[in-house]
Amino acid sequence: xxxxxxxxxxxxxxxxxxDFSTYPNQIFWLVVTLVVIYLVLTKIALPRIxxxxxxxxxxxxxxxxxxxxxxxxxxxxxxxxxxALADAKAEAGRIVAGARADIQxxxxxxxxxxxxxxxxxxxxxxxxxSEIRASALESIExxxxxxxxxxxKAIMPGAEDGKAxxxxxxxxxxx
Amino acid sequence: MATExxxxxxxxxxDQFVVKPLFGDGPIAWYTPTNVxxxxxxxxxxxxxxxxxxxxxxxxxxxxxxxxxxxxxxxxYQMVEDVAGKDGVxxxxxxxxxxxxxxxxxxxxxxxxxFTTTSHLAVTGTMAIAVFVSVTVIGFVKHGVSFLSxxxxxxxxxxxRPILALIEVISYFVRPVSHSIRLMGNMxxxxxxxxxxxxxxGALGIGAVAPIVAISAVYALEILVSFIQAYVFAILTCVYLxxxxxxxH
Numbered sequence: 001x002x003x004x005x006x007x008x009x010x011x012x013x014x015x016x017x018x019d020f021s022t023y024p025n026q027i028f029w030l031v032v033t034l035v036v037i038y039l040v041l042t043k044i045a046l047p048r049i050x051x052x053x054x055x056x057x058x059x060x061x062x063x064x065x066x067x068x069x070x071x072x073x074x075x076x077x078x079x080x081x082x083x084a085l086a087d088a089k090a091e092a093g094r095i096v097a098g099a100r101a102d103i104q105x106x107x108x109x110x111x112x113x114x115x116x117x118x119x120x121x122x123x124x125x126x127x128x129x130s131e132i133r134a135s136a137l138e139s140i141e142x143x144x145x146x147x148x149x150x151x152x153k154a155i156m157p158g159a160e161d162g163k164a165x166x167x168x169x170x171x172x173x174x175x
Numbered sequence: 176m177a178t179e180x181x182x183x184x185x186x187x188x189x190d191q192f193v194v195k196p197l198f199g200d201g202p203i204a205w206y207t208p209t210n211v212x213x214x215x216x217x218x219x220x221x222x223x224x225x226x227x228x229x230x231x232x233x234x235x236x237x238x239x240x241x242x243x244x245x246x247x248x249x250x251x252y253q254m255v256e257d258v259a260g261k262d263g264v265x266x267x268x269x270x271x272x273x274x275x276x277x278x279x280x281x282x283x284x285x286x287x288x289x290f291t292t293t294s295h296l297a298v299t300g301t302m303a304i305a306v307f308v309s310v311t312v313i314g315f316v317k318h319g320v321s322f323l324s325x326x327x328x329x330x331x332x333x334x335x336r337p338i339l340a341l342i343e344v345i346s347y348f349v350r351p352v353s354h355s356i357r358l359m360g361n362m363x364x365x366x367x368x369x370x371x372x373x374x375x376x377g378a379l380g381i382g383a384v385a386p387i388v389a390i391s392a393v394y395a396l397e398i399l400v401s402f403i404q405a406y407v408f409a410i411l412t413c414v415y416l417x418x419x420x421x422x423x424h
Contacts, residue, residue, distance in 0.1 A: 015189060017296045017363065022194040024205035025212075026297035033215040034302075037222050038272045045226035046268055049248045052233050052241075059235055 144169045186374030188367040192294055211298075214283060214290045221279045247275065251409065258413035262420055269309075270416075273302060274409040277358065281401035284362060285394070293404075294362035296355060303355035306412050314419035325422035354411055361404045365397040 016022075148165045197208045225247070229240030237245060251274050255267045277293055284291025292298050314322040326343040328336060372390045376383035 015363075016192040016194060017294070017359065019194070022203050022209075022211075023297045025203050025207055025209055026194065026292075026295055027301050028205045029209070029212045029215050030292070030298050030301050033219055034272060034276060036219050037276050038268065040219075040223055040227060041272055041275070042268045045223075045230065045244070046248070046271065048230050048233060049226070049245055052230065052235075052237075053245060053248070055233075056235050 141169065141173060144173065186371055186378075188370035188374070191290070191366060191370060192363065194295075210290045211292055211295070214280070214292050217283055218276060218279045218292065221283065222275045225279075226275065251275075254406075254410055255413055255416075258410060259416040260420060263413065263416050266313075266416055270409055270412055273306075273412060274405055277302075277408050278402065278405035281362060281405055282398075284366065285397055285401060291362050291366055293358055294366060296359050299355035299359040299408075300351070302408075303351040306354065306415060307351040310412075310415045310419045313416070314422060317420060318422055322419070322422050325418055350411075350415065354408065358404050358408050361400050365393065365400055369393050369397070 145162075145166050148169050149162060152165060194203060194209050194211055196203060197210060197213060201207070203209060225240065226244050229238070229244045232238055232241060234241060248271070251271045252264070252267055255263050255270050259266070280291065280293040280298075283289055284294065314325070326340045326347070328339050328343070331339050369390055372386045372393065376386035376390065379386060
């Protein structure tokens with residue numbers, strides 16, 4: 001390296017900083033240096049760094065906006081979900097109520113029909129029973145008549161008087 | 176760096192500041208490439224390495240070097256904006272140039288066997304005078320004669336104003352002196368002290384524990400000073416710029 005001051009022949013007398021003979025040299029090269037650095041900075045480095053920083057700022061702002069959008073969408077989706085859920089619940093309630101009403105109606109119809117059938121059947125049975133009873137009574141009367149006629153004939157032949165027997169039997173049966 | 180002749184306290188702490196031609200041993204003309212030239216060129220390369228090569232990726236998520244370049248940019252930009260105001264941002268590239276050059280020159284000077292360009296009055300003085308002249312020109316161009324109201328402190332009682340104006344004018348013209356000697360003095364003193372300790376270490380030989388510890392401590396301090404002095408130079412430039420842009424108190 002060019003600065004091996006120790007081994008050099010000359011040693012500094014006082015401060016080398018005050019050796020004005022080197023000033024033009026130092027000032028010249030300093031000005032060259034500063035101009036070069038200034039040109040490099042203004043032509044390349046500073047615009048590049050500024051654009052990178054601006055781009056980053058833009059990217060961050062965009063990302064934040066996108067995140068805000070997504071959050072909004074999530075909130076909307078949740079609202080839609082809740083609404084759908086509430087709708088579905090209401091619909092289900094409606095369907096259940098409708099079904100219950102239908103079933104009740106069917107049940108009522110069936111009950112009424114069954115009641116009517118039962119009533120009709122019992123009325124018919126009643127009628128048949130009363131018919132049977134009536135015919136049975138008639139039969140009994142006829143049998144009693146016949147029997148009485150035969151009994152009278154057997155006991156006192158020739159004395160049978162159908163009309164009188166019948167009247168007597170009828171009177172007895174009513175008695 | 177630790178060996179210094181070997182016999183006794185043969186210490187020459189100022190030798191590191193001698194300006195020498197790179198080639199041959201002739202007289203130093205204004206154009207002669209010297210060790211100053213070499214280390215100025217290395218400073219340019221270091222600035223390019225950080226701010227141009229370091230940012231060549233233009234990454235949204237920066238690499239380490241790009242982070243440092245952006246940090247430097249943001250640091251100086253913020254400083255200019257805070258101190259000199261919004262209209263000072265126009266001069267940001269100039270202040271960035273000064274700051275980057277000084278910070279790299281200071282740190283390169285901390286390398287063993289290197290040459291510290293910012294330890295020379297010719298270098299710091301040129302920069303300080305350049306700042307002084309441009310700031311004064313900006314002041315007069317922007318405000319004309321009313322720039323002189325910088326020295327006329329209307330907040331003070333009328334009787335005191337001429338005296339204060341005199342003091343203000345003197346302090347204004349002392350600015351480039353303090354501006355340049357502050358940086359040059361800090362750099363020179365730190366390096367000279369390290370060289371003295373290095374001379375002790377060389378004289379003591381193997382058992383030179385104390386000087387080596389001292390060198391380490393001074394070196395750590397010098398790292399701090401290197402940055403702080405670059406910062407101070409840049410922020411004072413901003414303050415002077417603010418005075419030129421807004422001279423009315």
